[in-house]
Structure formats: structure tokens, C-alpha cells
Amino acid sequence: MTAALGLAGGLLALCGLRFSAWLLLAAMFVSLGGELIWPEYYAFSWIALLLYALSALLSSALVRAGEETPVKKLPLSVAVIAMMAAAGAGGAAVWYYDKGVMAERFRDARANDPAYQQIAEEVKAKDARIAETDGKVREQMGLVAEREQKIGELTAVSAAKDEEIRKLTAQSAARDERIAALNARLERAKTELAAAQAESRRKFVYLRGSNNVRDVPNADKGSKVIGRLSNETAEVVGSQGGWYQVKGSFGAGWVFGKNAVMLDLGR
Structure with a gap:
């Protein structure tokens, strides 16, 4: 109207x-x-x-x-x-x-409306849980980021350690080579020393007059004369009683030490 x-x-x-x-x-x-x-x-x-x-x-x-x-x-x-x-x-x-x-x-x-109030309360509760979950997720994301940062730092430290280990390995290999060279020199020195010691332990006698060289150190029980040394120097390789085992062109034989004079090579 x-x-x-x-x-x-x-x-x-x-x-x-x-x-x-x-x-x-x-x-x-x-x-x-x-x-x-x-x-x-x-x-x-x-x-x-x-x-x-x-x-x-x-x-x-x-x-x-x-x-x-x-x-x-x-x-x-x-x-x-x-x-x-x-x-x-x-x-x-x-x-x-x-x-x-x-x-x-x-x-x-x-x-x-009671039903709507209940739904609203449930929605509020869900929102609260979502907010709580979101906070936890953000916290976990922060922890993950912190962990990733630590992993990055540890990776950098590990890379530095690996580089240091590589350098030490190279140094160790070079040191091993030097040790091997020194060991080789030591072995040669030992060999030379053994030869020198063997040389220094050699004994020589001067045999005056004429001396029969026998195959055994016994002149009375069928020993055989295998050579003769007269006013010569011979190397002594053994001794038994008054006999000397000497080396010569005849090989190794025994001479009686009555006419033998031991030589001192150190003087």
C-alpha cells in the first residue's frame, strides 16, 4: 500500500x-x-x-x-x-x-542452534588442533633446518678431514718409499758389513820351509799327501789339535803347525 x-x-x-x-x-x-x-x-x-x-x-x-x-x-x-x-x-x-x-x-x-553450537565447538577444537599441529610442524621444520645446517657443517668438516687424510696418505706413501730405500741401503750395509766381518775374521799362516799338505790331520795313520807348501802364506779355514786346515790349489788340506806362523792382519 x-x-x-x-x-x-x-x-x-x-x-x-x-x-x-x-x-x-x-x-x-x-x-x-x-x-x-x-x-x-x-x-x-x-x-x-x-x-x-x-x-x-x-x-x-x-x-x-x-x-x-x-x-x-x-x-x-x-x-x-x-x-x-x-x-x-x-x-x-x-x-x-x-x-x-x-x-x-x-x-x-x-x-x-545446539547442533550448530556443537559443530562450531568441534570446528574450534579442530582449528586449535590444526594450530597446535602447525606449531609442531613449524618446530619440526626448524629442527630439520637446524639439522640440515649441522649436516652441512659436518659435511664440510668431513671434506676437510678427507683432504687432510689424502695429504697424510700421500705423505705416508712418500715416507714408505723413503723407508723402503733406507731398508734397501740397510740391507746392502748389512751385506757389506757381513762381508767385511767375514773378511776380518779370515786367518792366515805363514808356512816356513817345506810342509806337506795332508787330507786328514794325522801323519801316522795312513793320511795321504795332497800337496806341498814351501815358505808360503795360506788361509786357515779350520784347526784341530796342532793342525791347521788351509786352502790352496789342492783344495782344502791339513798342515802341521810346527812350522806355521799365525799372521796378524790388523797390524
């Missing part, structure tokens, strides 16, 4: 009819009454009042106080466009306000 009155009043006001102001006033009072009786009418009441006030201002500007003809009549197309623009603005305002009211009602209904 208020919409019809307001629409009629606005059209009549735009067309320049004087009694349109009474229609606008009636629509305004009906809107106020509807708001007092039905609180839900609030969303439409104030929008209607604004539109009606706009129409009243337009009507008072177009209609003189003592005349029923307008000072200046607006073209019908301009009036229709103005009304459509006002209706669009009013509809958008009503939709926006109604959307807010419905959202508030929906929130109130959900807040008073």
Missing part, C-alpha cells in the same frame, strides 16, 4: 499535480505506522520515507501554492528516467540492508 501511494504520489508530482503532496504525506504516515506495528517493516520504511521526501521536494518545486498547474512541466521521458533511477537506488539500498538483516538473523539462528 505504501509503495503504491508513494509511486502514485511521485508520478503525480513529476507530472505537476498538486494533490500528489497529500498522497506522499499519506504514504509517509502509513510507513511510520507500519514501522510502529511491525518492527520488521523497518528495512522498507526508511527507504520509502527517503524516496517520498525526494518526491515531495520535487513536487513543491514544480507546483505553486495556489495553482494546480505546474510552473514548468517536465517531459514524460525525463520523469520516467528519474523514477527508474530512484527506484533502482531504493531497491539496491533495500537489498543491501535486507542482506545485512538476513545475515544477522542467520547468525542469531546459528548461535541458538
Whole structure:
């Protein structure tokens, strides 16, 4: 009813009819009454009042106080466009306000619904668990990053140790080569020393006169003469009793030491 009155009043006001102001006033009072009786009418009441006030201002500007003809009549197309623009603005305002009211009602209904409250509590609990899990995950990620950093440091230390071990291995190989060379020299020195010691242990005798060389150190029991040394020096390779075993062109034989003089090669 208020919409019809307001629409009629606005059209009549735009067309320049004087009694349109009474229609606008009636629509305004009906809107106020509807708001007092039905609180839900609030969303439409104030929008209607604004539109009606706009129409009243337009009507008072177009209609003189003592005349029923307008000072200046607006073209019908301009009036229709103005009304459509006002209706669009009013509809958008009503939709926006109604959307807010419905959202508030929906929130109130959900807040008073036990099932929704239970679901909300479960969602809050899940959010808390998710937040706790996220915190733990972040903590674990921090630990993993710290562990990776330590692994990187240990890898660098290990690489440095490997390089040091490689250098020490190379040094050890060179040292082993030097030790092998020294061992070879030591063996040669030992061989030379043994030869020198053997040479130093050789004994020589000078045999004066003519001396028979026998195959056994015995001149009385069938020993055989295998050579003769006269005023010669011979190397002693053994001794038994008063006999010396000497070496010569005959091989090894025995001479009696009566005519033998032991030589001292160290002097």
C-alpha cells in the first residue's frame, strides 16, 4: 500500500499535480505506522520515507501554492528516467540492508542452534588442533633446518678431514718409499758389513820351509799327501789339535803347525 501511494504520489508530482503532496504525506504516515506495528517493516520504511521526501521536494518545486498547474512541466521521458533511477537506488539500498538483516538473523539462528553450537565447538577444537599441529610442524621444520645446517657443517668438516687424510696418505706413501730405500741401503750395509766381518775374521799362516799338505790331520795313520807348501802364506779355514786346515790349489788340506806362523792382519 505504501509503495503504491508513494509511486502514485511521485508520478503525480513529476507530472505537476498538486494533490500528489497529500498522497506522499499519506504514504509517509502509513510507513511510520507500519514501522510502529511491525518492527520488521523497518528495512522498507526508511527507504520509502527517503524516496517520498525526494518526491515531495520535487513536487513543491514544480507546483505553486495556489495553482494546480505546474510552473514548468517536465517531459514524460525525463520523469520516467528519474523514477527508474530512484527506484533502482531504493531497491539496491533495500537489498543491501535486507542482506545485512538476513545475515544477522542467520547468525542469531546459528548461535541458538545446539547442533550448530556443537559443530562450531568441534570446528574450534579442530582449528586449535590444526594450530597446535602447525606449531609442531613449524618446530619440526626448524629442527630439520637446524639439522640440515649441522649436516652441512659436518659435511664440510668431513671434506676437510678427507683432504687432510689424502695429504697424510700421500705423505705416508712418500715416507714408505723413503723407508723402503733406507731398508734397501740397510740391507746392502748389512751385506757389506757381513762381508767385511767375514773378511776380518779370515786367518792366515805363514808356512816356513817345506810342509806337506795332508787330507786328514794325522801323519801316522795312513793320511795321504795332497800337496806341498814351501815358505808360503795360506788361509786357515779350520784347526784341530796342532793342525791347521788351509786352502790352496789342492783344495782344502791339513798342515802341521810346527812350522806355521799365525799372521796378524790388523797390524
